Amino acid sequence: MEIFNNHKKLYGLALLLFLVLTVFVAIIPALNNQENYKPLPNSVALTPEELDGKNTYIENGCVACHTQQVRNVDMDKTWGNRPGIAADYARNERMSFLVNTATLMGTERTGPDLTNIGNRQPSLDWHLLHLYQPRAAVGASMMPSYAWLFEEKENPTKEDVIVNLPDAYMIGVKGKIVATQKALNLVAYLQSLKQVELPTGTVSQEFLYKQEKTSEVKVAGSTDDLPDGEELYSVNCMSCHQPNGEGLSGAFPPLKGSKIVLDNNIDLMVRIIMNGYNPREEYAVMPAVGTNNNLTPEQIAAIMNHEKTSWGNNAKKVSAEDVKKIMDIIKTEK
Known part of the structure; x- marks a missing residue:
């Protein structure tokens, strides 16, 4: 065939075939993905402050130790209410024409996954303490201190955000530790990482490889007919009040021996x-954990019972019905 003897025609045909394949294999599927995976209705774009915080997150190598992906396996329930989907990342945009890093999904979990950290840990005070000195918040943490994101001031102003150390x-330390705008923006980015509820009627993937729990005969309405309070405490409360319930002096109050508990x-x-x-001023502000995490009366009762009967505490357990009555009253007051 003459085409094989004419290098111009041969190379031209190869180029044309490459372009046609590019259109059908890469461009058209990409356009279809953009059409199909639009941002979820309740999702919002990053603010300028959160975007700057994202840059700081990248600059400091946080992406190397933290993932942002909830896989559809049972063990990932710790991080999110549902497995992640492509639409969760639809609002992510390139940092610039030359820099991508739009989606910071990560590759390993030297530290915990951050997909839903804005819901799991919404406290500004906790994040600032954790960035300044990680071991003050989590004793076994391997995370390095990011003290350079903070300043030491003898006379902080009213506008300064002081870290509760x-x-x-x-x-x-002479004076107070104050968060710089870089630190505040980084926390704003972390607080923006939240799983958005799917549109009504949309069924999410189920978590796979569920661990079967042995069934026990329980009396309905009793304090035994509740979820695992220790597990719920670990997910919702332990980062501030610590595994031993003693909190952190000057930062988070103890639950051990607490009059309220x-x-x-x-x-x-x-x-x-x-x-x-x-x-x-005595302690950091506690966020509305129950409301933010949509905890049920059963879950709250389980957490309270764990706190009331752990670390030497010996108080009367509560039922979900008693908790629900108070929750209903709280709703009417808003």
């Missing part, structure tokens, strides 16, 4: 879990 970490009148304890609590 435990007393043990205030040795040698030991009180048989559970009204205040339920309100704190649902609405959060601002102890002013």
Whole structure:
């Protein structure tokens, strides 16, 4: 055939075939993906502050140790309410024409997955403490300190955001530790990482490889007919109040021996879990964990019972029905 003897025609045909394949294999599927995987209705684009925080997240190598992907396996339930889908990342855009890094899914979990960290840990105070000195918040943490994102000021202004440091970490500090705008923007980015609810009627993937739990005969309405309170405490409360319930002096209050926890009148304890609590200067502000994480009366009762009967505490357990009554009252007050 003459075409094989004419290099111009041969190369031209090869180029044409390459372009046609590119259109059908790469361009058309990409356009279809853009059409099919549009941003979820309740998702929002990053603000300028959150975008700057994303840049800081990349600059400091956070992506190397933290993933942002909830796989459809049972063990990933810790990080999100459902497996991740392509639409979760639809609002991510290139950092610039030359820099992609739009989706920071990561490849390993030296640290925990951050997909839903904005819901799991919404506390500004906790994030700032964790960035300044990770071991103050999580004793076994391997994360390096990002102290250069903070300043030491003897006379902070009203506009300054002060880090609530435990007393043990205030040795040698003259004045107060104040967060720079870089630190605040980084926390704003972390707080923006939230799983958005799927549109009504959309069925999400099920988590696979579920661990079967042995069934036990339980009396409906009893304090035994509740989820695992220790597991729920680990997910929702432990990062601040610590595994031993002793909190962190100067940062987060103890639950061990707490008058509120030991009180048989559970009204205040339920309100704190649902609405959060601002102890002013003594401790950091507690977010509305129950409301933010959509905890059910059964889950809240399980957490309370764990706190009431752990670390030497010996208070009366509560039922989900008692918790629900208070939750209903709280709803009418809003």
